[in-house]
Amino acid sequence: MNYAPTNGHADATQPPPSTTTPTTLSYDQAGVNYDLIDPLKIAAQRAAASTASQLAHHGFSEILASRGESAYVVDVGPFYLASIVECLGTKTLVADEMARLTGVSRYDAIAQDTIAMAINDLITVGATPLVVQAYWAAGGSDWFGDAQRSQALVAGWKSACETCQVAWGGGETPALAGIVESGRVDLAASCTGLVNPKQRLSLGDKLGAGDAIVLLASSGIHANGLSLARKLVERLPQGYLTEVAPGLSYGDALLAPTTLYSPVTEALWKAGITPHYCANVTGHGWRKLLRHPAELSYRIHTLPSVPPVLTFIQQQARQDDREAYSTLNMGAGFALYVAAEDAQRCVEISRAQGIEAWVAGTVEAGPKCLDIEPLGIRWGGEDLQLR
Amino acid sequence: MNYAPTNGHADATQPPPSTTTPTTLSYDQAGVNYDLIDPLKIAAQRAAASTASQLAHHGFSEILASRGESAYVVDVGPFYLASIVECLGTKTLVADEMARLTGVSRYDAIAQDTIAMAINDLITVGATPLVVQAYWAAGGSDWFGDAQRSQALVAGWKSACETCQVAWGGGETPALAGIVESGRVDLAASCTGLVNPKQRLSLGDKLGAGDAIVLLASSGIHANGLSLARKLVERLPQGYLTEVAPGLSYGDALLAPTTLYSPVTEALWKAGITPHYCANVTGHGWRKLLRHPAELSYRIHTLPSVPPVLTFIQQQARQDDREAYSTLNMGAGFALYVAAEDAQRCVEISRAQGIEAWVAGTVEAGPKCLDIEPLGIRWGGEDLQLR
CATH class of the missing domain: 3.90.650.10 (PurM-like C-terminal domain)
Structure with missing residues (x-):
């Protein structure tokens, strides 16, 4: 995503503007505090925006309207280039607990979720997704040793790529003991695509009354x-x-x-x-x-x-x-x-x-x-x- | 990276082929076990390779020689598209400990490290890097509340983008309590670039005796x-x-x-x-x-x-x-x-x-x-x- 605060990952919902009853369970109570995250996010947005001028060194330019949208878009001449990185969030914790309760790994579904986070954002700008890269950071080497889970993850990733007609380009499978918790995995996907032809760009300049x-x-x-x-x-x-x-x-x-x-x-x-x-x-x-x-x-x-x-x-x-x-x-x-x-x-x-x-x-x-x-x-x- | 086993992140060194003395500290002893990771990696490589045919739906094709190299390359007509996602690894643990000992955050340096992992791989195929996306997954919202560290991370990321003349397109700042350890951050970068003109492609077909x-x-x-x-x-x-x-x-x-x-x-x-x-x-x-x-x-x-x-x-x-x-x-x-x-x-x-x-x-x-x-x-x- 493009630093639109809180878009795109599972924990990313701001407290909704609503009256709540004492027994209501809101996002505030679910433990994500945006007062802590937002100053960094705003600083990152500003710094990121200031780097757009770097593209001029290569004869290219950003599509300014894509800042704040779900994917970043650059004009590279014959077409627009769109790119994104997206985190799955915490849905793996549900899959882990269900695997413990039922003995069945649903990491095939989790793989599709992860790719969907990237693909469904990338296409909002009118891009055709072309390449997905996999980011699977585990809490230790042993995470990868669970054959049923690993096979489900690979099979689901492949299947989602086929549904979206994208090439799975490669990825990272680091073992990050000390950073990712033991027994857990941090899943993300990056995606690159093209807006081709350029008139497919859908950043909203044609949006209007009557639509x-x-x-x-x-x-x-x-x-x-x-x-x-x-x-x-x-x-x-x-x-x-x-x-x-x-x-x-x-x-x-x-x-x-x-x-x-x-x-x-x-x-x-x-x-x-x-x-x-x-x-x-x-x-x-x-x-x-x-x-x-x-x-x-x-x-x-x-x-x-x-x-x-x-x-x-x-x-x-x-x-x-x-x-x-x-x-x-x-x-x-x-x-x-x-x-x-x-x-x-x-x-x-x-x-x-x-x-x-x-x-x-x-x-x-x-x-x-x-x-x-x-x-x-x-x-x-x-x-x-x-x- | 492109599922070249163990390339590209800090923990990714296979046990070297060497005789060791009893007091030698080797990578084996440092705790990364590739016997557990490699079966998944091989399964992922095979599944990823099988998705290349999906590009034909869009009139494009992969550059087969880029599988096994440091970045994945697709022929999109007027130029080649290269993309990658890279994990920093565990270098943040050194920065965290040094901040505790000295009071100074070196997340500016850590930001450059993360971008370097992606950029230095992407350029091996002859690509000009154009867009970097930031992936900063923290163990909780409070990670982002350390202003000195956050500012260093943002400043270092911006500066590295400027050195490489790339646009910082956006990114993700999820708070992943339960997946990333409390007080830690999982850093990665994705990068997209172009091999332009196509004769810049450097996958080794011109490599030969006398070079x-x-x-x-x-x-x-x-x-x-x-x-x-x-x-x-x-x-x-x-x-x-x-x-x-x-x-x-x-x-x-x-x-x-x-x-x-x-x-x-x-x-x-x-x-x-x-x-x-x-x-x-x-x-x-x-x-x-x-x-x-x-x-x-x-x-x-x-x-x-x-x-x-x-x-x-x-x-x-x-x-x-x-x-x-x-x-x-x-x-x-x-x-x-x-x-x-x-x-x-x-x-x-x-x-x-x-x-x-x-x-x-x-x-x-x-x-x-x-x-x-x-x-x-x-x-x-x-x-x-x-x-």
């Missing part, structure tokens, strides 16, 4: 909100084995792999549709729909169905809708802002890729805000501070 | 061999404060930031010199000079001067030259294989960039081996297994 908002279904919690989800386990008598739906444990439900959306964005391009803007719904939940800096109003008239695991988390954490939708994806993993006449075709193209979708709202002239009409929720621009 | 080997000076241990260096502290009565040279503590000497070599490779190109091959001397020490798969003999006639910290480590660990040169860079951080007539000019160009250099050897027809003549050391191709 439609198409929401693409999530598969569950994805990889954001896991600190909250893990904290919640303490309240459940059967812990991760508690059923969230008949035959579906909380742990297994959490481990549903994050949906990979690049097959949809590539299919859209082949069908002649260029989104005006895209938002990957990660940390901040639906507030992420307010990501673009333009003064525009977003009106949601149709809600996606909510995966059972998210309904369960909302109920168990005693969150009202305002808090739940400001923290979790609530069934919408990715948002496309497209010309109104393309909206229904976007839905059909997404469904053809096996991903449910809805024409869910409209973009209108007006002050920056998001109205989720079926729920009576409104957020203003001040409720999402990413730049 | 000269030019060695570029290291600044010290760089970021490889740190597990050994840290283990050694247990043998030193004054620990990190032991002097390795008058007024220079072991800890400070270890923290000399890794030399950034991209100013040299860029200056070479501007001077009309294209190396036939390059080797970044990291894990495996000088055995890395055997990296290219061709059947060629490498004869070293001139040794670089050895930084005091490496002489000290060799003495304290009671390593013979064979073991020291197979583990540490021993004064040579980067190797250029160039046409003989260009060799002296390479030295002058490197010196003009502030980096000492030597015309150190020659490439000859013959069986794959490296002769370090002044030391009477010979390694065969079987002493470096990277593919």
Whole structure:
């Protein structure tokens, strides 16, 4: 990501602007303190921005509008180059505990989650992902000795690359005893892609009143909100084995792999549709729909169905809708802002890729805000501070 | 890196092929067990290689010879795209301990080390680095609250980007309590660049008998061999404060930031010199000079001067030259294989960039081996297994 505070990894949700009841479990309580992280992040943003001029030595230039967006974009002449590094977050802790409880490693799903964190951000700018590099930093050499887990990780990584039609270029498998905790692994992915042809760039300059908002279904919690989800386990008598739906444990439900959306964005391009803007719904939940800096109003008239695991988390954490939708994806993993006449075709193209979708709202002239009409929720621009 | 086993991060040195005395401290004893890591690495290599065909969906193709080299290269038409992700390793543990002992944070140097791990690998294929992404995964939010350390990290990262004329695109600053140890940070960098024009590609197809080997000076241990260096502290009565040279503590000497070599490779190109091959001397020490798969003999006639910290480590660990040169860079951080007539000019160009250099050897027809003549050391191709 591009130093948009708190975008892109599992622990990265700012305390939502909500009234809470004493039994509500919020992100504050889940243990991430942004007052400590933000000064460094702001210093890093400023220093990073100042290095853009270095590209002139090579005859290139940055696309300024990509700073603050989900991937960094450089004009290299015939096309734009987009790149990113993304951390999975703490979802491995759920997989580790479920492996202990069930004997089954779900690191195949974890691999897909990690790649999704990078791919789903990279495609928001209109890039086609081309190369993924793997970053698997373990707490010691012995982490790699668990053959079942290792094979699941490799198989899931390969499979996700194939789904996204990217080459797995290589990676790092360091053993970092003393830095990564024993028995744990820190997973991340970097991704490089091209915006090609250049008119695929979707940083929002074509976004405007009259556009439609198409929401693409999530598969569950994805990889954001896991600190909250893990904290919640303490309240459940059967812990991760508690059923969230008949035959579906909380742990297994959490481990549903994050949906990979690049097959949809590539299919859209082949069908002649260029989104005006895209938002990957990660940390901040639906507030992420307010990501673009333009003064525009977003009106949601149709809600996606909510995966059972998210309904369960909302109920168990005693969150009202305002808090739940400001923290979790609530069934919408990715948002496309497209010309109104393309909206229904976007839905059909997404469904053809096996991903449910809805024409869910409209973009209108007006002050920056998001109205989720079926729920009576409104957020203003001040409720999402990413730049 | 490109799954060349053990290249590129601090802990990544295989046990060198050497006879040891009972008091010798080897990498085996420093605690990294490659028997556990290698099966996963081989499985990952195979799976990664199988994904290359995915690029055909986009009209592109991989450069097969880059698999097994230090960066992955894709032909995207007008130029080649090179990308990489690299881990710093455990050098932060030295900086943490020295900060405790002296009150001074050297995370500015650590930042340069991290970027050097990525940049110095990326340039081996002939790429100009363009964009660096930062990966700073801390053991908790509070890690970022140390203002002196945070400012040093940001300042060092920015400065290294400027030295390498790359744009700092963005990054990740996750707080990973439960995965990264409390008070620690896992640092990595991803880097994307272009081989432009394509004739800059230096994967070794022009490497041949008659070429000269030019060695570029290291600044010290760089970021490889740190597990050994840290283990050694247990043998030193004054620990990190032991002097390795008058007024220079072991800890400070270890923290000399890794030399950034991209100013040299860029200056070479501007001077009309294209190396036939390059080797970044990291894990495996000088055995890395055997990296290219061709059947060629490498004869070293001139040794670089050895930084005091490496002489000290060799003495304290009671390593013979064979073991020291197979583990540490021993004064040579980067190797250029160039046409003989260009060799002296390479030295002058490197010196003009502030980096000492030597015309150190020659490439000859013959069986794959490296002769370090002044030391009477010979390694065969079987002493470096990277593919």
